[in-house]
Amino acid sequence: MVSTARAEEVVVPLRANRNGLVDPVTHMRSTLISASLLAIKERGYFEAYAKLLPRELHDPVLNAVAGTWLDLPLVVAHYRAANEIGVGPTDLIEIGRSVARRIHDSLLGTLVKMAKNIGVTPWIGLEYQPKLWARVCMGGSVAVYRLGPKEARYEAHGFPDLAKIAYFRSSLRGMFIGSGELFCSRMFVQEIPSFTARGVIALRAAWA
Numbered sequence: 001m002v003s004t005a006r007a008e009e010v011v012v013p014l015r016a017n018r019n020g021l022v023d024p025v026t027h028m029r030s031t032l033i034s035a036s037l038l039a040i041k042e043r044g045y046f047e048a049y050a051k052l053l054p055r056e057l058h059d060p061v062l063n064a065v066a067g068t069w070l071d072l073p074l075v076v077a078h079y080r081a082a083n084e085i086g087v088g089p090t091d092l093i094e095i096g097r098s099v100a101r102r103i104h105d106s107l108l109g110t111l112v113k114m115a116k117n118i119g120v121t122p123w124i125g126l127e128y129q130p131k132l133w134a135r136v137c138m139g140g141s142v143a144v145y146r147l148g149p150k151e152a153r154y155e156a157h158g159f160p161d162l163a164k165i166a167y168f169r170s171s172l173r174g175m176f177i178g179s180g181e182l183f184c185s186r187m188f189v190q191e192i193p194s195f196t197a198r199g200v201i202a203l204r205a206a207w208a
Contacts, residue, residue: 012130014142025158028136029069034064060074061077079165096172098174137159150206151205154205184208
């Protein structure tokens with residue numbers, strides 16, 4: 001029997017070092033954390049979050065200067081505290097979408113203008129992912145695979161501690177939906193759990 005399965009096409013290859021490994025993420029932009037904190041405040045979770053964040057981390061996390069780099073342990077502490085609030089799945093997705101809206105202008109300005117003025121497909125946004133990643137993360141890497149004409153798999157490598165946190169994975173999924181809807185009428189995104197055990201966040205996206 002001849003297989004009719006469509007082979008995956010590499011759209012964005014995973015960037016590895018000379019040893020064939022992905023360098024770990026060491027820092028992330030405070031812009032992402034600031035947007036996340038605003039979304040938490042807007043939904044009335046901040047008091048609970050502040051109690052869960054270790055007191056000694058309040059100043060470096062809550063008062064981080066906009067646009068600076070935060071050490072990854074601070075980022076992990078933020079998302080661990082947020083994870084312990086117990087936010088429901090639907091609200092998590094909406095928090096991610098809110099974060100995406102807040103960072104569009106600062107991180108996706110050119111693509112947002114293209115989407116509004118001339119229209120671009122989600123593939124353009126996906127091809128832009130390495131540049132976006134470099135603006136948000138120090139270290140790590142992303143990869144994108146074409147699964148069909150309007151279907152892709154996105155992988156984020158290099159931060160296994162964050163990949164273990166359900167809040168981070170779900171909010172990233174919401175961010176992906178929010179960003180993807182700049183380029184199409186509907187974006188459907190699901191997490192691929194089999195990657196989580198390897199410390200990788202993988203999302204399967206389809207759009208209309």
